[in-house]
Amino acid sequence: MxxxxxxxxxxxxxxxxxxxxxxxxxxxxxxxxxxxxxxxxxxxxxxxxxxxxxxxxxxxxxxxxxxxxxxxxxxxxxxxxxxxxxxxxxxxxxxxxxxxxxxxxxxxxxxxxxxxxxxxxxxxxxxxxxxxxxxxxxxxxxxxxxxxxxxxxxxxxxTPADLCAVVYTSGTTGPPKGCCLTHGNFTAVDDASADLVGGGPGDVTYLYLPLAHLLAQLIQLSVFVRGGTLCYFGGRIEDVVAELAEARPTHLPSVPRLFEKVHATVVSSAEASGPDGRARLEAAVRTGLEAAAVRARGEEPAGELLTAWRAADEGVFARVRAAFGGRLKLAITGAAPIAPQTLDFLRACGIALYEGYGMTEATGVITLNHPGGVRPGTVGRPVPGVEVRIAEDGEVLARGPGVFAGYRNAPAATAGVLDADGWLHTGDLGALDADGYLTITGRKKDLIITSGGKNLAPAPVEFAVQQSRWVSRAVLIGDRRPYPVALLTLDAEEVGAWAAREGVDLGGRPARHPAVRELCAEAVKAANATVSRPARIRAFGIVDGDFTVADGTLTPTLKVRRSVIAERYAIEINALYDRK
Structure with a gap:
């Protein structure tokens, strides 16, 4: 039809x-x-x-x-x-x-x-x-x-050429720019991406993401074209996980944080179950991954693996699937990188989670992992009709029918991202492997140039620090400075649960507690081991509270406003350099 x-x-x-x-x-x-x-x-x-x-x-x-x-x-x-x-x-x-x-x-x-x-x-x-x-x-x-x-x-x-939406990017610097998207942009992206992830009559897609964001609008479009049901969350954002069990969706689009919180909750529960709880959970995940690899080959686990998997499924995996409603066929995530251990955990539990990449200027989708085309650690291959290449300086370029015509009232800004051959200069840094899978390594404009002339991409080390359950945000500082330092914010829920288990009195100021600082120091040490020596964090500070949209340190799409943070915490940043 x-x-x-x-x-x-x-x-x-x-x-x-x-x-x-x-x-x-x-x-x-x-x-x-x-x-x-x-x-x-x-x-x-x-x-x-x-x-x-x-x-x-x-x-x-x-x-x-x-x-x-x-x-x-x-x-x-x-x-x-x-x-x-x-x-x-x-x-x-x-x-x-x-x-x-x-x-x-x-x-x-x-x-x-x-x-x-x-x-x-x-x-x-x-x-x-x-x-x-x-x-x-x-x-x-x-x-x-x-x-x-x-x-x-x-x-x-x-007509398809007519303007459909003006979607404003929540810029980390300067006022937002209005991306002019046509009806043809939307339908082209839907044609290219939605069939990769399926859905149709009888399927239920749970939507809690803001409809002001392009991803949510694309999900809405895909559901209605295919005759599924769009289920809207009905409470506070903090209640999403609890409501999933009641809504029982088959499809779930989300930002990584939701999946990472579910994973962290299971880890905390395992640790609270006794001294060997974490080890038992890790063993169960290894078993689940082995079983998933066997099934990916079109076979079924047998013998000792099947016995071990059944025990792990009864003890862990089935409860995790039940937390998502028990019917989840497919989940999609984007907008930010997701922790590899969370991807492994969900795959072990039997939950298919696919990571993609896009931007408003490309009507939301450029690449996508999907059933039949998955490479963990990447954001997938270009969807049909889209070309991707890497410029000499490492910038990701994209071209296709979803690429916008330009920004409203901003011809100079448009010329800065769209070249004469129709390539969209995304501003992201990345690499393509031999099979065409894309990995995003950072933002071009976020590059830090130290006073010694070293060019550092903050994203890899920040992401590595944020793999710690105790850390909510990590922001690297170091432009025109001798070396990089970082400001961290805490995951209050995880730190509070840890303190309760360990009997630690945080005194109402967890960011100032030496034991909490030691947890963060371990996270920084582990992250430093994953990056080159010049990019390693030499000192860090812990900020009270968290960065938020309301206080202006995050954009509405939860991207860090680095200039705001650098200005607001200038005293704390200078103190980190004074310690050396």
């Missing part, structure tokens, strides 16, 4: 294909409710006609500010059906960023998920002459006399 040519007609098309099947599953009261594809199309029409009644014209920008929710989806596709362009905005954006995005995009309508968000937009509206309406998401505007046929005509008139 031909797929819809644009996102403007996607839900209408899906309603015709999958009408009575559930499209959305979400919390209502104390339980779960569902909306069919036919019902979703009705809701999308209500929203689209309401926006048209407000005066939204083809090509107008409609900003969407909300946490992930079923109404976000209705608003998204309602705006597209009306011929508008969607501008997703993170609800965590500060007032300065919020104002910039609304002004730069020229949004005429802002749809807000809460009264607080609406109040924030209203407070800055005086500086936004193009913003005509601020409307609540939970109550679509009345559509008055706008006939349904007019909406259908609008959506049918949209």
């Amino acid at each position: 031909p797929r819809p040519p644009t996102l403007a007609v996607l839900v209408q098309w899906a309603a015709g294909q999958y009408g009575p099947q559930p499209a959305q599953r979400f919390r209502r009261g104390g339980g779960w409710a569902e909306l069919t594809y036919a019902g979703l199309w009705e809701a999308v029409q209500e929203t689209g006609r309401g926006l048209m009644a407000l005066g939204v014209r083809p090509g107008d920008r409609v900003a969407v500010l909300s946490e992930t929710a079923p109404a976000w989806t209705r608003t998204h596709f309602g705006a597209l059906a009306a011929g508008a362009v969607v501008v997703p905005v993170y609800p965590t954006a500060g007032d300065e960023e919020l104002t910039w995005v609304l002004a730069d995009s020229g949004a005429s309508v802002a749809v807000c998920g809460t009264a607080d968000l609406a109040a924030r937009v209203t407070a800055v509206r005086g500086g936004l002459p193009e913003l005509r309406h601020v409307v609540p998401m939970d109550a679509p505007p009345p559509h008055g006399d706008v006939p349904a046929a007019e909406l259908l005509a609008r959506s049918a008139a949209v």
Whole structure:
């Protein structure tokens, strides 16, 4: 069956294909409710006609500010059906960023998920002459006399070359830049990637990632094209793991942190079970990996391996699968590297987790590990239709139908990332192996040049330090300095659990406790052993609390804002050099 040519007609098309099947599953009261594809199309029409009644014209920008929710989806596709362009905005954006995005995009309508968000937009509206309406998401505007046929005509008139979204990158320096993505960009990426990971009627994809992020939007697109069910998380972000057991998804897109926390919880539980608990867990994982390797060859474990695997499955693996709902066929992760030991642990448990790589400027997907094409430690091979090569300076270049046309109102910035031959200069450093699998080694702009002229990529040593359960973040410092040092933040949950097991009184200041510092020192020592001598951390400090989006040290996509951290902790950084 031909797929819809644009996102403007996607839900209408899906309603015709999958009408009575559930499209959305979400919390209502104390339980779960569902909306069919036919019902979703009705809701999308209500929203689209309401926006048209407000005066939204083809090509107008409609900003969407909300946490992930079923109404976000209705608003998204309602705006597209009306011929508008969607501008997703993170609800965590500060007032300065919020104002910039609304002004730069020229949004005429802002749809807000809460009264607080609406109040924030209203407070800055005086500086936004193009913003005509601020409307609540939970109550679509009345559509008055706008006939349904007019909406259908609008959506049918949209072409693949038309602008679909302006998605702002949460830059680590300077204001965000608006990536202009067409309907054709989205459908090309979906065509290239979604069939690699499957899904269809009867499958349930659990979505807790922010729909302001491109990955979540692509997941939403893939689910609806294939007739699956999108299940929205219904509580606080801290409750995601608990809710997974109830939602029982078959597909789970996530950032690495969720999987790493599950792994860390199992390790902590094993350690709490007795002096040999950690050793027993590691033995079980080795058994699980051996069994997984046998199954990858199309065989089944037998003899002593089968006996050992059954014991490990009963004692560990089955409970981990149950924590994810017991039906998980496939999980996808991206946006940041994932700990290799977590990948091994999940593979041993029988959970298929695939790592990919992309960026907003390429409509989210460039490479992907997938069933039939996996190489642990890499981010996979280019998806069909995408070319990847490595420039002389190590930068990853990509070309394909998902690559954007440019940034809104920023021709110079566009020229800086798109060359005359259509290659996107990603800003990431990487390497391709003989089979075409890509490994990302860092960010070009993050390179540190010491006062001795050494060029250091901070990502490898930072990632190595963050393999420690005790460390949440590691940030390497050393530009124009004699050698690198690091600022660390603690994983408060893991450190607290360790202190409780060991009977250590942290005195309310874990970052200052000598025993905690020793744990971090071991993590730094282990990380230093994995990198070249010039890149090794010579001194480190532990920061109280953690870096967050709210305090400006992380972007909404959880990337470190190095310049902010360097300025905010200048005294602590200088003290690290004074110690030497």
